[in-house]
Structures are given as structure tokens and as C-alpha cells.
Amino acid sequence: MSSVKITTVKxxxxxxxxxxxxxxxxxxNEYWVPPLIMExxxxxxxxxxxxxQHAERELFLAERDNKIVGRIAAIKNxxxxxxxxxxxxxxxFFECVNDQEIxxxxxxAAKDWVKSKGLTALRGPANPSSNDEYGMxxxxxxxxxxxxxxxxxxxxxxxxxxxxxxxxxxLYAYKLENKKVVASEKMRRVAEIAKERYSLNIRQLDMKxxxxxxxxVKYVYNKAWxxxxxxxPMTDAEIDxxxxxxxxxxxxxxxxxGEIKNKxxxxxxxxxxxxxxxxxxxxxxxxxxxxxxFTQKKNIKxxxxxxxxxxxxxxxxxxxxxxxxxxxxxxxxxxxxxxxASWVLEDNxxxxxxxxxxxxEIYKRYRIYExxx
Numbered sequence: 001m002s003s004v005k006i007t008t009v010k011x012x013x014x015x016x017x018x019x020x021x022x023x024x025x026x027x028x029n030e031y032w033v034p035p036l037i038m039e040x041x042x043x044x045x046x047x048x049x050x051x052x053q054h055a056e057r058e059l060f061l062a063e064r065d066n067k068i069v070g071r072i073a074a075i076k077n078x079x080x081x082x083x084x085x086x087x088x089x090x091x092x093f094f095e096c097v098n099d100q101e102i103x104x105x106x107x108x109a110a111k112d113w114v115k116s117k118g119l120t121a122l123r124g125p126a127n128p129s130s131n132d133e134y135g136m137x138x139x140x141x142x143x144x145x146x147x148x149x150x151x152x153x154x155x156x157x158x159x160x161x162x163x164x165x166x167x168x169x170x171l172y173a174y175k176l177e178n179k180k181v182v183a184s185e186k187m188r189r190v191a192e193i194a195k196e197r198y199s200l201n202i203r204q205l206d207m208k209x210x211x212x213x214x215x216x217v218k219y220v221y222n223k224a225w226x227x228x229x230x231x232x233p234m235t236d237a238e239i240d241x242x243x244x245x246x247x248x249x250x251x252x253x254x255x256x257x258g259e260i261k262n263k264x265x266x267x268x269x270x271x272x273x274x275x276x277x278x279x280x281x282x283x284x285x286x287x288x289x290x291x292x293x294f295t296q297k298k299n300i301k302x303x304x305x306x307x308x309x310x311x312x313x314x315x316x317x318x319x320x321x322x323x324x325x326x327x328x329x330x331x332x333x334x335x336x337x338x339x340x341a342s343w344v345l346e347d348n349x350x351x352x353x354x355x356x357x358x359x360x361e362i363y364k365r366y367r368i369y370e371x372x373x
Contacts, residue, residue: 006109007061008061014059014061015041017061018044018059019041024068025096031143031145032151033278034283035283036285037284039245050238051132054078057073057074057076058073060073062096069099070096072096072109073092079235088120089114089117090123093125098153100163103160103163107122107160119373121370121371121373124369130231130232131234131238133150135366136150136156136157137151138170139365146273146275146304147272147273147275147304148304149340149366160369165369166371170368171342171343171345171365171367173344173366174340174360175340176340176341177337178328178331178332178337179337180360181360182328187324187325187357187359190321191322194317194318194319197317198317199260200258200260202322202326204255204257205252205256207252214240216264217243217267221309223312224312225307227312230345246271253330254272254334256323258322258323264311265314266311268305268309270305270327271306273303276300277292277297300336301336305339308327321357324354324358
């Protein structure tokens with residue numbers, strides 16, 4: 001008889017146990033970046049996170065000898081299934097001690113839950129969707145994650161594969177170095193030609209007209225990324241919530257819009273790697289962590305290209321090169337010469353070619369797993 005007990009999260013106390021279990025897993029890991037506890041509570045709150053307006057979730061805890069030894073979320077994303085015409089359930093927020101029996105019990109709980117919802121496959125990790133932290137770290141364990149990217153022990157891969165999960169898709173993270181990008185004559189030439197040929201104007205975010213700018217983001221995001229595997233359109237409420245969370249951290253000179261004859265054709269969101277600061281906060285923004293966000297901002301050395309999209313009718317014209325060239329030079333003015341472009345689908349040939357022209361290198365890989373239920 002199994003000594004593992006699986007329970008569902010029912011109370012605020014249970015939720016805090018669910019959230020804080022991560023600290024047990026990573027207590028001796030120098031690369032892990034503790035999430036902000038207030039942010040975790042918000043993302044898991046079915047009443048406050050607009051994601052749950054079109055999704056459901058169940059949170060499970062694994063216990064042995066009255067001690068928490070694992071956790072997992074089972075997720076039903078109606079918007080995903082409607083958009084892709086499939087019946088996929090997701091798992092996320094997975095953490096577990098290195099014990100296959102415990103991992104199996106957690107995966108069983110998630111699998112049984114999504115099956116009870118009429119779904120036919122379990123995919124993940126998604127925390128809680130592809131518009132959030134996504135994927136399990138496959139390569140690149142000896143470096144802290146950039147902002148809004150995942151990190152996990154290497155043995156998680158074994159736990160998943162021993163259970164029967166197989167690869168659904170890999171995601172790449174490219175390392176970009178200023179000196180290597182500016183040394184690319186091909187990159188410089190493509191950017192110059194494209195900018196001149198199409199009269200592309202790149203402008204930065206206008207914070208005084210933030211609400212209007214947000215409408216521009218919605219327009220490009222849901223148009224440019226629509227063909228991608230696993231893409232889920234973001235609702236207005238989700239984009240509004242994301243903007244509210246990111247607004248205090250945004251560097252306006254790195255949020256860029258591309259226009260041709262006053263027509264919006266592209267958008268790029270580049271964030272400073274605040275994980276450098278979050279790592280020091282140990283999950284608590286107040287009372288003193290909030291001050292560190294501003295006093296230590298100057299010490300951040302990395303940025304992350306979260307999104308860079310060109311609407312379909314203007315793709316394959318080299319306009320992305322203009323964006324990248326602008327980003328690299330703007331970041332350099334801020335004293336940031338290291339960047340990560342992530343994540344990129346392993347079969348997104350257009351983005352991969354663009355990264356190669358930038359002299360970027362794949363320095364981290366992530367995996368999405370799947371298993372039939």
C-alpha cells in the first residue's frame with residue numbers, strides 16, 4: 001500500500017503550504033529565483049486571475065509521514081481547446097522530491113482530474129498557460145532563469161519520462177551579446193535595407209498614453225502569434241492584468257512599436273532581468289524589497305526579449321531585423337549588453353534564422369511533455 005497521501009487545496013492555509021513548498025525543494029540551489037509570494041497567490045486565485053474566466057484548475061498536495069513532499073496543478077483551459085479544436089488538459093506548478101512513487105501519485109491525480117473533465121491528454125508544465133511560465137528546463141541548469149522563465153532540478157525530467165511522458169515540443173532560449181550582434185554585417189545590412197525599403201518607423205512606448213498603447217499591443221499580439229503551436233489568444237482582461245503587473249517594471253525605451261505609413265505592423269516587449277533583484281527578496285516585496293527594485297536596477301546586466309511579433313502580411317521582409325538592431329543599441333545605452341530571446345519554438349524556422357543572423361546561440365532548452373489519459 002502506498003504511503004503517499006494526495007489531498008486537494010481547500011483553504012488559504014493549504015494554498016500557502018502549496019506555494020511555500022518550493023522553498024523546501026530549492027533551499028540549497030544557488031540558481032533558483034524565489035517567486036514573489038503575493039504574485040503566486042494572485043496567479044493561483046480563481047477570482048483574481050482573469051485566466052480562470054475561461055479555465056478551471058485543481059491544486060494537489062502530496063504528503064508522506066505528515067510532511068509535504070510534492071505538489072501539482074491540473075488545468076482545463078477551455079480557450080485553448082476551443083482555439084485548437086482538441087481536448088488537452090495541462091499540469092503545472094509541479095514540484096516534487098526525488099521519489100518516483102510520489103511523482104507518479106501526483107501525475108495520477110492530475111491525469112485523473114483532466115480525464116474526469118472529458119479531456120484526452122495531459123500536457124505541461126504550464127504555469128498556468130503558454131502565456132505564462134512554460135516548459136521544463138532541459139539544458140542550462142547552471143544559470144539562474146531570466147525574468148518569467150522557469151527553473152527546475154534536472155531529476156524532474158527523469159520523473160516525467162519514467163511516468164510515461166513524451167516530448168510534445170522543445171523551446172529554445174537564445175543568448176544575445178551586444179558585441180556579437182553588432183559584429184554581424186549581415187544583420188546590419190538586412191536592418192538598413194528593410195528600414196529604408198519599407199520606411200519602417202520604430203518608436204518607444206508612450207507612457208502618457210498607456211491605455212491606447214495597450215490596445216496596440218492587443219492588436220499585434222493576437223495577430224502575429226496566432227499561427228504558432230500552442231498559441232492561446234489573450235483576452236482583453238488577461239492583457240490588462242499583465243500590463244498592470246508589468247507597468248512598474250517596464251523600461252519604456254525597450255517597449256517598441258513599428259509603423260509603416262502610420263500603420264502598426266509590429267511590436268517588441270523587452271524586459272530588464274529583474275530576477276537579479278527578485279533573487280535577493282526571497283519572495284517578499286515588502287517592506288524593503290520594493291525599494292531594491294529601484295536602487296539596484298542599475299546593476300541589472302541582462303534583458304529578455306519576451307515578445308517580438310510582426311503581423312502576418314508584413315512578415316519575411318526583414319522588419320524583425322530592424323527591431324533587433326534597435327533593441328541591441330537601446331539596451332547598450334542602458335548599460336545592458338547581454339540579452340535572452342525566449343522562448344522560441346524548436347520548429348519556428350523564421351525566428352531561428354533571425355537568431356542565427358544575430359550571432360545568437362541556443363544556451364538553454366525547455367521541454368513540453370505530453371501523455372494520453
